Amino acid sequence: MTPDKPERRPARPWFSSGPCAKKPGWHPDELGDAFVGRSFRHPGGREKLREVIEESTRILGLPAGYRVAVVPGSDTGAIESALWNLVGHRGVAVCCWENFGFTWLHDIVAQLRIPDVTVHRADRYGLLPDLSTVDFDRDVVFTWNGTTSGVCVPGGDWIPADRRGLTICDATSAVFGMEVDYTKLDVITWSWQKALGGEGGHGMIALSPAAVERLAVYRPDRPLPKIFRLSRDGQLLDEVFDGFTINSPSMLAVEDALVALRWCRQNGGLPGMIARSRRNLDVVAGWVRSGSHVAFLAEDPETISSTSICVKFCHPAFDELTGAQRADFVNRVCAKVEQEGAGYDIGSYREAPPGIRIWGGPTVDTADIELLLPWIDWAFWSTLAEVG
Structure with missing residues (x-):
């Protein structure tokens, strides 16, 4: 069942893995x-x-x-x-x-x-x-x-x-x-x-x-x-x-x-930057644990990146799609999120398996990732209903 469309959007919906989001408050x-x-x-x-x-x-x-x-x-x-x-x-x-x-x-x-x-x-x-x-x-x-x-x-x-x-x-x-x-x-x-x-x-x-x-x-x-x-x-x-x-x-x-x-x-030096990135990964890790349709692309927990955070869809209906169909499915998910102004450039790298890549480096605020994830859920389930 498709969840309701979220009401709140990230204040800074920039999640590209390069060039990446500017520091908070940049002008x-x-x-x-x-x-x-x-x-x-x-x-x-x-x-x-x-x-x-x-x-x-x-x-x-x-x-x-x-x-x-x-x-x-x-x-x-x-x-x-x-x-x-x-x-x-x-x-x-x-x-x-x-x-x-x-x-x-x-x-x-x-x-x-x-x-x-x-x-x-x-x-x-x-x-x-x-x-x-x-x-x-x-x-x-x-x-x-x-x-x-x-x-x-x-x-x-x-x-x-x-x-x-x-x-x-x-x-x-x-x-x-x-x-x-x-x-x-x-x-x-x-x-x-x-x-x-x-x-x-x-x-x-x-x-x-x-x-x-x-x-x-x-x-x-x-x-x-x-x-x-x-x-x-x-x-x-x-x-x-x-x-x-x-x-x-x-x-x-x-x-x-x-x-x-x-x-x-001014924001804690290197330890402060690493802590910001780790908090971003922790939020995504909680989302992965709580759902049944996403998993980290990295198979060993000790190797999961806290900056270029890559996840894959693992729902049975998605697994049944061909490679080209999976790529199209992910493109549609990302397009829906972008059209809503909730997250830009979150698709996986073109040579990687089709999935989601969220930049979690220190210039990204954890609160924005928390607001992004429900939009990915909504876009995933609504796209799944369409291809159903």
């Missing part, structure tokens, strides 16, 4: 101090970029000696920069359990043509590969949180402290939203548009001392695009890690990132 007027119409190489512009680097390092609690830079191309640009600069010095292991892990694998094999690659592949969306079999004498490439599957690694205990290879981690939907053991990561990449709710187009990269040393000793035998270059003649491009970006950044986006970082600091 364009907050960007009034942006260093626009000037050269970003001017000391004033460079100081803004340096502040983003320093604030990010401080709030995340990155280990001493890690070098941090703003790079072009969002998180994709950051991870590609790491791959093009660092991979190929030794064998590589790639861990894949969702779309972006498979993307990095393709680039390593098909674009960089690294010959010695071991693949640790999950059997299906919702699972991790067997991480206990990863050889850390190799460089290891993985995502901390699978944005498209809602499956994250269960901490960093599987990564040894005395590894010989580098760990290269796409952490874009993890940083600022969940616990990450940065001491186990030699390359960390993220973007402003995820947990910070910032604007797209800019990425960040953090390098451990071991990664910096690799830049000094390894000269890839391939052309290196200018926007990916982090070293020259075996020397780190220090200015890039001191607010001198490789290409022209948007100073409006830089100011927006600073606004978000200040909000983080």
Whole structure:
């Protein structure tokens, strides 16, 4: 039986997993101090970029000696920069359990043509590969949180402290939203548009001392695009890690990132951000437990993401549908919710199984997720009645 249409809607119905919701209370007027119409190489512009680097390092609690830079191309640009600069010095292991892990694998094999690659592949969306079999004498490439599957690694205990290879981690939907053991990561990449709710187009990269040393000793035998270059003649491009970006950044986006970082600091810092995200997951977990028609896509409770929260429909009538019919069903559910102004961009990633993906990062208020869930129920049952 279809429940009554809910009466209340989320105050901020933005649940996209990228670009993500702005911080609560965000307004364009907050960007009034942006260093626009000037050269970003001017000391004033460079100081803004340096502040983003320093604030990010401080709030995340990155280990001493890690070098941090703003790079072009969002998180994709950051991870590609790491791959093009660092991979190929030794064998590589790639861990894949969702779309972006498979993307990095393709680039390593098909674009960089690294010959010695071991693949640790999950059997299906919702699972991790067997991480206990990863050889850390190799460089290891993985995502901390699978944005498209809602499956994250269960901490960093599987990564040894005395590894010989580098760990290269796409952490874009993890940083600022969940616990990450940065001491186990030699390359960390993220973007402003995820947990910070910032604007797209800019990425960040953090390098451990071991990664910096690799830049000094390894000269890839391939052309290196200018926007990916982090070293020259075996020397780190220090200015890039001191607010001198490789290409022209948007100073409006830089100011927006600073606004978000200040909000983080004023609202409990990293512990406060993680707590906000965990509360969002707790609300969804209660909804899943109380219903019979939804389940987490992640099959192991220890791997359920608190940021990119992915659920699937599990009603018998839905299970009987073909793959194309399931995709159409989910599209209709999402369209109904969106048409009511109750939730935008909640459909699963196009390569993932048809379902619902709710961004639960720290810029999303728990009260809004509480108001969203009854709308999903209403849309599900009304769509089921239509296809009945």
